[in-house]
Amino acid sequence: MKKNLALVWRRIPQRYRLIGSLCESCNEKFFPKRHFCPKCRRKGKIKDFQFSGKGSVYSYTKVSVAPEGYESMAPYYLAIVKLDEGPLLLAQIVDCEDDEIHIGAKVRKAFRIMNKDGKEGVINYGFKFIIDN
Amino acid sequence: MRRVAVIGIGITKFGEHWEKGFRDLVIEAGKNALEDANVQGEEIDALFVGAMSPGLMVGQEHAAALVADYIGLNPIPATRVEGACASGGLAFRNAYMAVASGMHDIVVAGGAEKMTDLDTAQISTVLGGAGDEEWELFQGATFPAIYALMAKRHMHEYHTREEDMALVSVKNHKHASMNDYAQFQKEITVEEVLESKTVSSPLKLLDCSPITDGAAVVVLAELEKAKKYTDTLIEVIGSGQASGQIALHDRQSITQIDATRVAAEKALKQAKVTHKDIDLVEVHDCFTIAEILALEDLGFFKKGEAVKAIRENQTYYDGSLPVNTSGGLKGCGHPVGATGIKQIVEVAIQLRNQAGKRQVKNAEIGMTHNVGGSGATAVVHILKRIK
Amino acid sequence: MAGICSYGAYVPKYRIKVDEIANVWGEEGERIKNGLGLIEKSVPGIDEDTATMSVESSRIALERYELAFNKSAIANAVFVGSESHPYAVKPTATIVQEALGFSPNVYSADLEFACKAGTTAMIIINSMVDSGKIDFGIAIGSDTSQGRPMDALEYSAGAGSASFLIGKENTIATIVDHYSFSTDTPDFWRRQHAEFPSHGGRFTGQPAYFRHVISATKKLLERTKTTVNDYDYFVFHQPNGKFPQLAAKQLGIPKEKIDLGLVTPYIGNTYSGASMVGLANVLDNCKGNERIFVCSFGSGAGSDAFIIEVNANIRKIRQTEKEYHRLEYYIKRKKYLSYGMYAKHRGKLKGLED
Structure with missing residues (x-):
């Protein structure tokens, strides 16, 4: 899965640190970043916002058939996580046993390898979540 | 706006066509459609082709020009339309608008996909591109996973069961078994669905539409002109299209596809009909949960209530609301770009009373519903048989 | 400081x-x-x-x-x-x-x-x-x-x-003093492009681990004119559960002063992390005013010894x-x-x- 380097590199701050956006006009928070507020449009004032990385499971699935580059991690849990600050995002839940995950389970961010570009290419890192019990 | 009718339909068998490539499939469906309409090549004004990703699947971009060339339609304008799995529906809508607007009188709309030239992991990655590459795919999401997240939440909110989803698959396989151009010709049981391999829990292999090669083509004409070609006019009486967030997690609700709701409202309003007037509907059941969501979001049932009708077998071809008589994406197959056009073909077959064993009695008005991605694009059409 | x-x-x-x-x-x-x-x-x-x-x-x-x-x-x-x-x-x-x-x-x-x-x-x-x-x-x-x-x-x-x-x-905690002791001793290595490290078997013991750990520890104690009795805890590099115990024995350190900083028996050798993870475990159990002696070991070979004084913070x-x-x-x-x-x-x- 040869990926253009810049394609992944330009999202590093968001992926490493959960930097999203805040619209100062309506106080709505966004992850991933938005360049303008879909609600306030031109009246919106967008600035960077650091999410705490705490949230809860909104929905989840155990992925048994994984896409290219993720096969060795399968099966893995993938969840929609509701961040404590409001927005939903999609992330893997790792180090998680079948009886630990349920809708509403508390989770917190972790820093993990997302994929590798073959044996000699770059290693891409990003956020996943772990159960916060 | 001018009135528009479908005057010709053509389709290939859906399935694994090892011996046929992208262009072979389109030529076959195109030839069938043009013969069915009884139009000559020089009478056609324009061509729209829906294809999701021939570039990634067979390395061929510029697909519309290729199709025009190979079905002998040069030098008419040929345009490829892309909206992921809704590409076919969008091609049809563009063809419809081109005729309705008065720009063209006779237009061909086609859809095709050649998927089996890639292996499963590759095709799964390509299809994933219908979602958000940076914030879904990168996280390890697949399309089944995205719909599984909707299914899990739907189960949580509305007590939908895995058995209910299995019923959708069983019904669509039953319909497919009565449809010669469908990929699957075999009936299955609820137990077989539940026991099939888990793809992304709670979705199992038999909850998922297959990987399919196929093409479908229809010919549209201005209504007065259409009368020259056929006695059974299938008029396009409503067309609606809407967009939603590309990523599932950006939506207000993940158990509802807003784009479907808006597209249906628009189409129904234009057609001046209500849900009660619809005799059959072809919905976008890329996964069994998607058929349940579609029936709710199209407005046939309130949220959480579609499963009741499904449990009561009301959605079979002889039920009160026949759904996916073609077999749907699940049973008939899902050659992505072709699906939206196949839905039109199936409704036309039913309205022409040519559906044989799966014929819906006295079918007069039919609806099609085609979705791109996890619901970022939805397109709905309503067709009516007129004398 | x-x-x-x-x-x-x-x-x-x-x-x-x-x-x-x-x-x-x-x-x-x-x-x-x-x-x-x-x-x-x-x-x-x-x-x-x-x-x-x-x-x-x-x-x-x-x-x-x-x-x-x-x-x-x-x-x-x-x-x-x-x-x-x-x-x-x-x-x-x-x-x-x-x-x-x-x-x-x-x-x-x-x-x-x-x-x-x-x-x-x-x-x-x-x-x-x-x-x-x-x-x-x-x-x-x-x-x-x-x-x-x-x-x-x-x-x-x-x-x-x-x-x-x-x-x-x-x-x-303050790092009151530190001392390093290193020599060219090829006890363990991994060449460029080699997938796994190689080692000298028993040669990794006396001439490598023990010589460096004990020398660094003794030198720092001498330099600061302190003895084993001046410290509440000792943390040594822990390639396994045995080496640090043997080193402690040779230095006359009672078992109870090394137990808290010895975690390898449960998690294995965390290499560069080993003495530091051990130190973290000691700090996890400190209340203030403890004195900790830490000595790492790296093959090749060398040791860094530290005197750490924990405060009420x-x-x-x-x-x-x-x-x-x-x-x-x-x-x-x-x-x-x-x-x-x-x-x-x-x-x-x-x-x-x-």
């Missing part, structure tokens, strides 16, 4: 038992457990490496600091000591600094000195803070070490990471830290792997892309 302002240690969730490995190679598990003084070792998750573990242990250190002192620390130096950097060329440190939000005003680099690169990072950062060059720096010792299949090291090579936030503001950390900040949480949290799963986690299966 510079000192430790906060700290954190991280160990992955996965373990493999010595018995499980011994079984594969037809060895007697009991004999090996007794010989090495360990029962199991930690194994990284399939998506974990030195960089990810470094981030986790550093996040613990930073969170602890923020909770205890109500302000966040911005580090201007990040040094990662490891012998399993994910890249041969391309720093681990820049990945870590970016994830911690310190870019771009950072002195950063990867260090390698077998198992003592992390403590050497502590000395460098401590000196930078003392010199006034930086306010805060993070020294990390982190490894996902590899043991060649069937080699003795396979039983002990674990995974773990420890991070020390060093600065002048709100120190919880550590109570602020005790009062505000969360359960998952403490090493105990990671030691208790575990899932056992079969040898097959272990081979998959460690990329030891032929024909699979790493």
Whole structure:
């Protein structure tokens, strides 16, 4: 899965640190970043916002058939996580046993390898979540 | 706006066509459609082709020009339309608008996909591109996973069961078994669905539409002109299209596809009909949960209530609301770009009373519903048989 | 004076038992457990490496600091000591600094000195803070070490990471003095492009580990005119459970002074992390006014010895830290792997892309 380097590199701050956006006009928070507020449009004032990385499971699935580059991690849990600050995002839940995950389970961010570009290419890192019990 | 009718339909068998490539499939469906309409090549004004990703699947971009060339339609304008799995529906809508607007009188709309030239992991990655590459795919999401997240939440909110989803698959396989151009010709049981391999829990292999090669083509004409070609006019009486967030997690609700709701409202309003007037509907059941969501979001049932009708077998071809008589994406197959056009073909077959064993009695008005991605694009059409 | 302002240690969730490995190679598990003084070792998750573990242990250190002192620390130096950097060329440190939000005003680099690169990072950062060059720096010792299949090291090579936030503001412990002792001793090495390390068997003992650890310890005690009795705890590099106990015996240190800092028996040898993870466990149990003697060892070979004096500020950390900040949480949290799963986690299966 040869990926253009810049394609992944330009999202590093968001992926490493959960930097999203805040619209100062309506106080709505966004992850991933938005360049303008879909609600306030031109009246919106967008600035960077650091999410705490705490949230809860909104929905989840155990992925048994994984896409290219993720096969060795399968099966893995993938969840929609509701961040404590409001927005939903999609992330893997790792180090998680079948009886630990349920809708509403508390989770917190972790820093993990997302994929590798073959044996000699770059290693891409990003956020996943772990159960916060 | 001018009135528009479908005057010709053509389709290939859906399935694994090892011996046929992208262009072979389109030529076959195109030839069938043009013969069915009884139009000559020089009478056609324009061509729209829906294809999701021939570039990634067979390395061929510029697909519309290729199709025009190979079905002998040069030098008419040929345009490829892309909206992921809704590409076919969008091609049809563009063809419809081109005729309705008065720009063209006779237009061909086609859809095709050649998927089996890639292996499963590759095709799964390509299809994933219908979602958000940076914030879904990168996280390890697949399309089944995205719909599984909707299914899990739907189960949580509305007590939908895995058995209910299995019923959708069983019904669509039953319909497919009565449809010669469908990929699957075999009936299955609820137990077989539940026991099939888990793809992304709670979705199992038999909850998922297959990987399919196929093409479908229809010919549209201005209504007065259409009368020259056929006695059974299938008029396009409503067309609606809407967009939603590309990523599932950006939506207000993940158990509802807003784009479907808006597209249906628009189409129904234009057609001046209500849900009660619809005799059959072809919905976008890329996964069994998607058929349940579609029936709710199209407005046939309130949220959480579609499963009741499904449990009561009301959605079979002889039920009160026949759904996916073609077999749907699940049973008939899902050659992505072709699906939206196949839905039109199936409704036309039913309205022409040519559906044989799966014929819906006295079918007069039919609806099609085609979705791109996890619901970022939805397109709905309503067709009516007129004398 | 510079000192430790906060700290954190991280160990992955996965373990493999010595018995499980011994079984594969037809060895007697009991004999090996007794010989090495360990029962199991930690194994990284399939998506974990030195960089990810470094981030986790550093996040613990930073969170602890923020909770205890109500302000966040911005580090201007990040040094990662490891012998399993994910890249041969391309720093681990820049990945870590970016994830911690310190870019771009950072002195950063990867260090390698077998198992003592992390403590050497502590000395460098401590000196930078003392010199006034930086306010805060993070020294990390982190490894996902590899043991060649069937080699003795396979039983002990674990995974773990420890991070020390060093600065002048709100120190919880002072580095009173430190001393380093190093010579060219080829007891253990890994050549460029080699997948697994090689070692000198029994040669790793007396001329390597014991000579350096004992010399560094004695010299620092002499220099500071202190004796074993002046310290509450001793932490030594712990390639297995036995070596540090033998070193303590030779130095006349009672068992109870080394037990708290000896965690290898439960998690295996975390290499660059080993003495630092041990120190983290001691700090986790300190209340203030304790004196700790730490001595690392890196093959090749050398030792860094430290005298660390804990102060009452550590109570602020005790009062505000969360359960998952403490090493105990990671030691208790575990899932056992079969040898097959272990081979998959460690990329030891032929024909699979790493």
